[in-house]
Amino acid sequence: MNDKLITVTSPLLPNLDEFIPLLKDIWDRKWLTNNGFYHKELEKALAEYLGVEYISLFTNGTLPLITALQAMRITGEVITTPYSFVATTHSIWWNGLTPVFVDVDPTTGNLDPQKIEEAITPKTTAIMPVHVYGNPCDIEAIQEIADRYGLAVIYDAAHAFNVKVNGRTILDAGDMNTLSFHATKTYNTIEGGALICHDARTKKRIDYLKNFGFAGETTVVAPGINSKMDEIRSAYGLCNLKHIDDAIADRKKAAQKYRAALANVPGISMFKERDDVTYNYSYFPIFVNEKEYGISRDALYAKMKEHNVLGRRYFYPLISNFAIYRGLPSASRENLPVANRMADEVICLPMHAGLTEADVERILSLVRNK
């Protein structure tokens, strides 16, 4: 097999002519971490770019989830989606809380608001939804339930970098929003992440918590963690931010070709795109209905791999089916039929800014000609 390898993702890398002068400057400054110059610059630049007021950088996208729950002093049970990356549920576990899984809406892959309400108990204190693949959750319905029952809402917005509804960011929904800047994500700082909140006082608490809880030289206000973003990755992030719009435009082109070519393939389905949403094209999931398509999802996945095209079965296995969580009462398959079906049928096709037209054609011919 000598077909060129097409990976599912490929990182946006800084232009070296732009990045190296910043590295030289960091060498001159000899300030490597702890809220340095580039850290502050990236926080400012991201706040402006994303249209949010208060953002704190983190060293990855998992620690802002853990810190958000800690910052809001969440207790008891947290309602969440099983159809996500494991870090979502892990963050609940790391705070000594009980995750309660709720099924998803088949049209978006996101938490079904009606089922959220059915899962509320006296111990429920928060909801942690995910905008899976960058598809916006039903933010209004979730907020209405949260307000009625007095619950906090912390969005895992790891896939929703710069996603907008009617031209307005969704990263200010609920009480807090987290982002991941991992190398596999649309926008990356190699490893990195952020926590977005609504006021200066909360940002201050978050900034203490990501630095061991230090508030000044000699005061520790809470058992915080070390989750600081360093200067080198902050500078890398500034360089990538300059080119992220072009990268998203390239992803969009690939997504449009996929969408048009797969629209009428029996047994292959996709999420519908909404006219009022500005997407970031972070993933391109397709769902394989074995009966109609003729071969199983895993058979298609294996065939693509044989031809050097790497898809990903995101999100399979479902979080609720991992050995560590499957004993929870909410983890049963009967409680989560939609999420289980999606996990059994999904393949994310390669999606990144470096895909050529020929790459897309090769991928499409594998899916169309089974």
Ligand SMILES: *Cc1c(COP(=O)(O)O)cnc(C)c1O
């Ligand atoms: C990537 C991801 C995370 C974790 O981010 P890291 O930066 O890898 O720690 C959390 N939630 C979701 C939904 C993700 O996809």
